Amino acid sequence: MDFPRELRERRVRRRLSQLELADRAGTTQRHLSFMETGRSAPGREMVVRLAESLELPLRERNDLLLSAGYAPAYPSGALGGPELAPVMEALEHILTGHLPYPAVVVDRYGRLVAANDAFALLTEGADAGLLGPEPNLFRLALHPGGLAPRIANFDDWAQHVVSGLRREADRHPDEQLAALCAELAGYAPARHPSAPDTLGFAVPMELRSRHGLLRLITTVTTFATAADVTLAELKLEAFLPADRATAAVLTGLRDAPGH
Numbered sequence: 001m002d003f004p005r006e007l008r009e010r011r012v013r014r015r016l017s018q019l020e021l022a023d024r025a026g027t028t029q030r031h032l033s034f035m036e037t038g039r040s041a042p043g044r045e046m047v048v049r050l051a052e053s054l055e056l057p058l059r060e061r062n063d064l065l066l067s068a069g070y071a072p073a074y075p076s077g078a079l080g081g082p083e084l085a086p087v088m089e090a091l092e093h094i095l096t097g098h099l100p101y102p103a104v105v106v107d108r109y110g111r112l113v114a115a116n117d118a119f120a121l122l123t124e125g126a127d128a129g130l131l132g133p134e135p136n137l138f139r140l141a142l143h144p145g146g147l148a149p150r151i152a153n154f155d156d157w158a159q160h161v162v163s164g165l166r167r168e169a170d171r172h173p174d175e176q177l178a179a180l181c182a183e184l185a186g187y188a189p190a191r192h193p194s195a196p197d198t199l200g201f202a203v204p205m206e207l208r209s210r211h212g213l214l215r216l217i218t219t220v221t222t223f224a225t226a227a228d229v230t231l232a233e234l235k236l237e238a239f240l241p242a243d244r245a246t247a248a249v250l251t252g253l254r255d256a257p258g259h
Contacts, residue, residue, distance in 0.1 A: 024053035100254035110138035158188035
């Protein structure tokens with residue numbers, strides 16, 4: 001890999017000048033310029049400082065180190081491996097604690113890692129092919145065979161999902177993420193020219209169900225202090241009732257006899 005090119009591309013993508021990045025990384029603009037032109041080869045510590053100053057995800061920090069000829073600094077544990085077992089157990093407790101509301105854990109591509117029992121309420125009627133063996137939450141939400149026919153405000157919800165994923169792809173370019181964005185954009189309705197660019201601070205998902213219309217908003221939790229690539233890319237997405245009627249339905253399902 002070409003370290004000078006990789007460094008410059010990441011700096012430009014974050015709209016930082018050489019002076020701004022140099023100041024953050026504790027070096028000089030001249031030294032940074034030499035690194036970007038290949039006139040100076042940085043030490044490992046400098047590459048780590050640059051990656052931190054650019055606020056790169058752990059996976060990209062490893063990539064930048066590799067491009068400079070150094071070994072990765074951050075491990076990437078397997079989800080089913082012993083090193084991440086305590087974390088996965090903790091996540092299971094969090095998912096259970098979120099009941100009676102749906103909650104899931106997904107990776108950076110939206111692949112489902114874990115879910116609580118209430119998540120089944122969202123997937124009722126979805127095509128079996130979208131639910132296994134490795135379901136993708138984004139695809140499930142927008143695919144015609146998934147939740148799409150049941151989402152009353154599908155136009156706004158689709159825009160919300162696609163826009164969020166595009167922002168992620170712009171911040172952290174990735175071929176697989178770009179391909180997923182293109183696929184999801186194909187499911188989303190074309191936006192009207194007069195439609196607003198933003199939808200407000202929270203877009204509810206209005207989901208038709210056999211229990212009536214459920215209005216849900218989502219919160220996303222990430223592991224900001226994670227030192228493992230796999231863990232740092234996980235997201236805990238919790239669905240919360242947007243009105244009292246929805247809260248009553250979900251609570252009633254939990255308290256129903258035989259549940």
